[in-house]
Amino acid sequence: MKKFFTLCVIALTSVALYAAERVVWEGNKAISWNSDVYPGEQFETPDGIFADLKKDEVIKVSVIAQIDEPQYVMTYKAGDSWEWTDLPTNVAGGLMTYTVASDEIAGFIAQRGLIFRGQGYDMTKIAIVSEDEEPIDPDPLQPGEERVLWEGEETLSWNEVAEQPAEVGALLGEKDQLLVTVSAKGSADWPKVLLRDLSSNQVGEDILLNEVSEFPYIATFTLSADDVEALKDGFKLCGDGVTVTQLVLKKYKEPDEPVEPAEEYTFTTVWTGDIAISWNQEVYAGVEFDTYDAQQDMLAGVAEGDSIHIHFAEAIDGAQFALTYKKGDDWAWTDLDVFEGEDYFAYKVASEEIAQDIADHGLVIRGQGYHAVAIEVGKPKTSAVDDVTTVTPARKIIENGQVFIIKDGVRYTILGTMVR
Secondary structure (H helix, E strand, O other): OOOOOOOOOOOOOEEEEEEEEEEEEEEEEEEEEEOOOOOOOOOOOOOOOOOOOOOEEEEEEEEEOOOOEEEEEEEEEEEOEEEEEEEEEEEEEOOOEOOOOHHHHHHHHHHHHHHEEEEEEEEEEEEEEEEEEEEEEOOOOOOEEEEEEEEEEEEEEOEEEEEEEHHHHHOOOOOOEEEEEEEEEEOOOOOOOEEOOOOOOEEEEEEEOOOOOOOOEEEEEEOOOOHHHHHOOOOOEEEEEEEEEEEEOOOOOOOOOOOOOHHHEEEEEEEEEEEEEOOOOOOOOOOOOHHHOOOOOOOOOOOOOOOOEEEEOOOOOOEEEEEEEEEEEOOEEEOOOOOEOOOOEEEEOOOOHHHHHHHHHOEEEEEEEEEEEEEEEEOOOHHHHHHHHHHOOEEEEEEEEOEEEEEEEEEEOHHHHHHO
16 A cells, blocks of 8 residues: 655744735726737726825736737826836736836826837736735644635636735645636636646646536646645646636645555445546546446445445556545535555545435546546445345345345345335
């Protein structure tokens, strides 16, 4: 069995600087100083939108390039003569930004606004980002703990959202997970979500959602050591053709070892087959296996304390094993903590609530680079199944696609529940 080790995380100070963003204008303005090249005009901002602007705040403008080599110019009116003066800006990842250099410039912009000029781009939003001192939890997250990093509703079209600072990057460790809730997808051929560092470089593999049909869906990034190093100074979300609503950090928790001595359970096979499992077709050809789609009542009767084993074969080096259940009334895809054995991975049902969701909604077998070949459900040997199968001879029958055990003329499900 593979052993896992917990990565220590760096303790934080009790106060950190967090970026607070306020949107001051939204719309759609085509910018051009030569309509023969691109139809548009210069844009002077409405009065008062920069009231209370301060030194060191960042003016952030969302822009969309419409020609191959657009030109971006941000201008303010300086001095007593209101002289048009261009500001030094940075353009990357669909954003034009300027950090206010002095109290004097802040005052001029607050009173007189800005003029956006240039060639071949559209403006859609202006926001002001300030550094606010906010208390944060001085303790790092504990193993298995989750923390919501961002909530909102953003449709991704190669724009960047949910930016996180270095203080959050410092919390990340190997095998931690970043969970992105995707509420819907659009018409893009290859809808996806991905991680970028603060320089807009992609980190790790993107997660394709072209074969996902049920939402909300949790896109799960499991971080490697290289990912952690690349994201330590901060990170953000990007993607195309999907709407995202939440970003959560989940700390890795080393599973208890062993999960259970196999001899303390009576196992019943509820499914056999051969399905290649993959969540990235570019790495390995496969699918995600939804037990509910295969047989809605496959896991009926699962209870708290049961052990569910997924047996696999033909696993590649570095194969990844994941198990997801559909939580609550909205069937939200939620990952379960699994333990990895020699030829299987397992989940011990942690609560009756989870057991009920699994029984009603099934499981989704996910991951990368292996074949799922069997599902077994283990009941503690004091369960009804053990009594049925060991006290006197019993026989199994299949009726309408379901397996039943017949003992002394009484019918039981494969998990030991009497059928009345």
